[in-house]
Amino acid sequence: MEQLWSPWRSQYLQRGAEAHEACFLCTAASAQEPSIDMLVVARFASTMVVMNRYPYNAGHLLVAPVDHLGDLALLDRSIANELMETTQTALRVVHRVLSPHGCNVGINLGVDAGAGVPDHLHVHIVPRWRGDTNFMPVLADVRMVGTRLEELWHSYVEAFRLVAEQS
Numbered sequence: 001m002e003q004l005w006s007p008w009r010s011q012y013l014q015r016g017a018e019a020h021e022a023c024f025l026c027t028a029a030s031a032q033e034p035s036i037d038m039l040v041v042a043r044f045a046s047t048m049v050v051m052n053r054y055p056y057n058a059g060h061l062l063v064a065p066v067d068h069l070g071d072l073a074l075l076d077r078s079i080a081n082e083l084m085e086t087t088q089t090a091l092r093v094v095h096r097v098l099s100p101h102g103c104n105v106g107i108n109l110g111v112d113a114g115a116g117v118p119d120h121l122h123v124h125i126v127p128r129w130r131g132d133t134n135f136m137p138v139l140a141d142v143r144m145v146g147t148r149l150e151e152l153w154h155s156y157v158e159a160f161r162l163v164a165e166q167s
């Protein structure tokens with residue numbers, strides 16, 4: 001775990017204050033439907049799924065409440081339930097699109113726990129492939145921008161539609 005989490009932690013530190021200026025999740029929430037500009041791949045009643053623009057690994061997703069809520073312990077029960085349901089759906093989508101060998105699913109609460117946006121709760125879903133730890137720092141530098149990110153956005157949006165139809 002330490003090896004996995006180190007690259008993105010340093011990434012957040014490098015990004016510095018600019019990451020905290022505006023809440024990108026609230027900006028994403030302003031999109032009522034999938035948006036390639038804001039990397040929103042799915043939108044539900046109280047939650048949404050957004051691609052991480054600075055992925056720790058290929059296909060990294062964030063599942064978050066639509067509202068600017070940071071306290072998991074005090075999160076409204078119905079939103080908490082939807083957050084978990086959406087996380088489950090997102091995992092099915094990740095497996096359909098990328099077929100990873102595993103996934104890290106986790107929430108960082110507070111800056112000292114590694115949260116880049118501590119006031120807007122979000123669940124990280126990081127797809128993992130056998131032996132990927134060694135090249136993750138390289139991926140973090142490349143930051144999977146441009147075409148690949150757009151391609152993946154389209155695949156994710158389509159997969160969310162298909163998975164939603166099945167459930």
Ligand SMILES: [Zn+2]
Pocket residue numbers: 023024025026027067068069119120
């Ligand atoms: Zn927010």
